[in-house]
Amino acid sequence: EDKVVQSPLSLVVHEGDTVTLNCSYEVTNFRSLLWYKQEKKAPTFLFMLTSSGIEKKSGRLSSILDKKELFSILNITATQTGDSAIYLCAVEYRDKIIFGKGTRLHILP
Amino acid sequence: DAGVTQSPTHLIKTRGQHVTLRCSPISGHKSVSWYQQVLGQGPQFIFQYYEKEERGRGNFPDRFSARQFPNYSSELNVNALLLGDSALYLCASSIPVVNEQFFGPGTRLTVL
Numbered sequence: 001e002d003k004v005v006q007s008p009l010s011l012v013v014h015e016g017d018t019v020t021l022n023c024s025y026e027v028t029n030f031r032s033l034l035w036y037k038q039e040k041k042a043p044t045f046l047f048m049l050t051s052s053g054i055e056k057k058s059g060r061l062s063s064i065l066d067k068k069e070l071f072s073i074l075n076i077t078a079t080q081t082g083d084s085a086i087y088l089c090a091v092e093y094r095d096k097i098i099f100g101k102g103t104r105l106h107i108l109p
Numbered sequence: 110d111a112g113v114t115q116s117p118t119h120l121i122k123t124r125g126q127h128v129t130l131r132c133s134p135i136s137g138h139k140s141v142s143w144y145q146q147v148l149g150q151g152p153q154f155i156f157q158y159y160e161k162e163e164r165g166r167g168n169f170p171d172r173f174s175a176r177q178f179p180n181y182s183s184e185l186n187v188n189a190l191l192l193g194d195s196a197l198y199l200c201a202s203s204i205p206v207v208n209e210q211f212f213g214p215g216t217r218l219t220v221l
Contacts, residue, residue, distance in 0.1 A: 005149075006151075007127040034209075034210075036212075041214045041215045042113075042154070042195065042199065042214050042215060043162055043198075043199070043212050044212070044215055045209055045210065045211065048209055050202075088151050088152070090151070090152075092207050095157060095164050095165030096157075096166075096167060097142070097154050097157075097165075097210075098154060099151030099152045099153070099154075100151050100215070101149070101150055101151050102150075104153050
């Protein structure tokens with residue numbers, strides 16, 4: 001069965017900490033892995049990863065994909081209260097896209 | 110620039126009724142996808158349309174249908190509503206197919 005599993009499901013840290021969010025997947029005909037941030041309603045796009053070992057960075061956020069071990073991580077350094085959100089991982093395969101349940105991240109001031 | 114728009118923002122229906130949700134993609138985007146998100150879960154893929162043709166379909170019953178118009182806007186129809194259809198329905202547009210999707214604000218459907 002095709003699936004995407006994210007861990008942890010929830011995480012509470014203090015401002016300034018570094019966090020690592022995990023996403024593992026089992027799909028056939030993998031095309032890409034995507035990370036989104038969801039605060040209230042619409043998820044906002046963070047990264048799209050298609051190749052192993054190439055880190056993508058955007059400010060304090062970075063992500064990398066391992067296609068051999070079938071997982072990706074999303075790192076957030078020097079966290080801020082504005083980083084509090086649900087982080088969603090999604091995998092595109094064939095003509096479908098499957099999302100994980102998300103990691104709910106809460107940053108304490 | 111206008112992002113993806115959806116209407117209505119909220120909707121309350123009763124069991125057995127049908128509903129039509131609407132989505133307008135970002136200008137120039139030809140692909141539209143629909144997702145259902147229930148509380149505590151990630152979005153679940155319902156349909157993907159590209160150039161007015163269905164390109165992908167998730168594991169949803171035939172009560173769910175969709176179409177895409179010549180201007181690339183899209184409608185999602187749900188017949189014979191069940192309580193379990195209560196969810197946030199998200200629309201996303203992209204160029205090309207699927208990659209780097211931009212989501213709309215969603216329609217919150219409540220079925221009583």
